[in-house]
Amino acid sequence: MNDGFQIILMTILGALIGGLTNMLAIRMLFRPYEAKYLFGRRLPLTPGVIPRRREEASVKMGEIITKHLLTPDAFVEKLGSRETQNFIMLFLDRQIETIESEKLTLRYFMNRLNDGLADKVVKGFNDKLREKVDEEGVNLYGRKIGTLVPEDAMTTLDGKVRDLQPQITSKVEAYINSEKGYRDFYTMTDEFIENRGRLARSLKYLMSKETIVANIRNELNKLIHHPKMSEIQVRIINDEYEKIKNSRVDELISDSDREKLVHSVYDVLRKQIDMEGILDYPISEFNRDMFESFKARGKYQLRDNIIEYMQKNTGRIVEKLQLAEVIKKQIDSFELSHIEDLVMEISSKEFRMITMLGFFLGGLIGIIQGLIVVFL
Template sequence: MNTIGLIIFMVVTGSLIAGFTNMLAIRMLFRPYEAKYLFGIKLPFTPGVIPSRRSEASTKLGRIITGHLLTPDVFIDKVKSPETDRFIMNFIDRQIRTIEEEKLSIGYFLERLHAGLSEKVITGFNAELENKISEESEKLYISKIEDLMPRDAMHTIDMKVAELRPQLTRKLEEYMASDKGYEDLYTMTDEFIEKRGRLAKSLKYFMTKENITLNIRKELMKLIHHPKMVDIMEKFIIEEYRRVKGRPVNDFLSEDDKDGLVISISSALEARIDVRSLLDKPIIEFNREFFDSFKERGKYTLKDNTINYLAHNMGRIMDKLQLAEVIKKQIDSFELAHIEDLVMDVAKKEFQMITLLGFILGAVIGLFQGIVVVLL
């Protein structure tokens, strides 16, 4: 082989080897997608670089994106931008207009969140109401009467009880001085005389029943004003009053009475607080002045508070969203063929240049080797 032929041969050989090596290296970035085995032994370089490092690459890519690209500061700047301000304001205006024109209710929004949520709210509210009443009734059921009364009310009752004895004495006087009192005394006197034998009956021969009745009434009048009787009555009233107010409620109410009272109170409150009607009532009808005020001024405060909340809590929100994990899962869910097509579409020209560069470098190296061989 002559000198020129040798050099051309080495140039072509070097170019082909280098070019096809680069083509194979690019191909092996993705191919094969799965590990290949020969006689049970895993072949080297299988699967390709990207398939074998897919999980590690997706994890690092997620961290890079969330750590350097989609950072909380980026979102905060976006949230505070004029575009976001206008977007949130337009959104609030649309919602206000829809609520006003279509007369939407709280129940409507609850149903939009989840079907049947309104009914669950009503049932839950009534159940909670009954539970609270039942809990309080249990406490009240074992409480003393005096502990249930407000201090001012208890003081007023104490004063009224202190005035009870004179009132009872006055009532007794009025009763005995009345025709009804006289008739009752006369009847009792007559029964007493007729049922006490001959000695008692003989009294009517000395005194008439009318006189006996009048004398008894006179003595009773003296008795109720006697200092000792007054003292006995006052002590009895005070002791009974203290005993009653020191007793628990369950001394006066049975368990059935208490349960019935709880049911009655719960039913009355449920009817009074008609949650269903409140949920079905249009929002603008709750308080028209408040709604108009919110439409004119309050919406701006809501917009500012929303932006401030998002800005101050963006870090926590992103932590909750776990964007790095989301990105990793999305990348892992892609088919390798799809990822390969995406990479090839993006870097097609660059890979072609790498292949071409391989051919050129191979040719240059072949030329250099050919010259060295000829010279030696």
């Protein structure tokens, strides 16, 4: 065989072997996708390298991304950037503008979170209000009257009771000496004389009715100002006052009256609070000055609070998200053909260079082998 032809032949064979070997190696990174079996035994190098190591690769990829790329520190740094601050500020401005222009209410936002949530909140609030009113009604029902009055009010009330006897005496005296009192005494004297027989009727022959009434009024005036009468009045008033203070509410109010009272208190509180009206009232009109203050300054504080909260809790949020597991699942869900297309698309130039390098090195080795064979 001609020496030149032999060298050329060995060069071509070497180039083909080198290039085709590299092409096969690249191909075997993915192919075959599944293990192949012959006589029940798995053939070597099946499946390809990436399919065989897919589980391990997805785990490692997730760890690399979460430990070196999407780290909590990276999120914290991003949250603190001017870009993030501007984004949050733009979001808040748009929300404020929408709330004001469309007169959005608390009911709107609640129902956006969960349809019918506003009605549930109203019902829950009213049920809780009724429950609390019932509880307080039961508690108050078994307490003494004196324990229900605040200390300052009780002191004032004690003073009023001490002043009650002179006031009663004064009012009785005014009644006795009034024109009405005179007419009442005159009528009672006349009825007494006419209904007590001849002995009583004989009094009118001894003195006139006017004289009798005048004497009665004089004696009553003396009686109500007598020290003993004053003591009796004070004692009776104090005894009744103490009796009332030490009485339990249930001794004065029946169960049916208590139910009516509790229901009335509940109705008054429910109407005064009016949760339905609160939820339907535009947020921007609850307190106009406060809303304008929030638009001017408060929104910046809210932005800073949001960023601060997210930065403080980034570690826990990332941990809860389990990004490594999410990345692993996403990679595992890819079709192998899709992964192969992505890798080939990204590295097509490099793979072609490797193939060409195989042809070149194979041919170079073929030339060297040819020269060795010719000269040896």
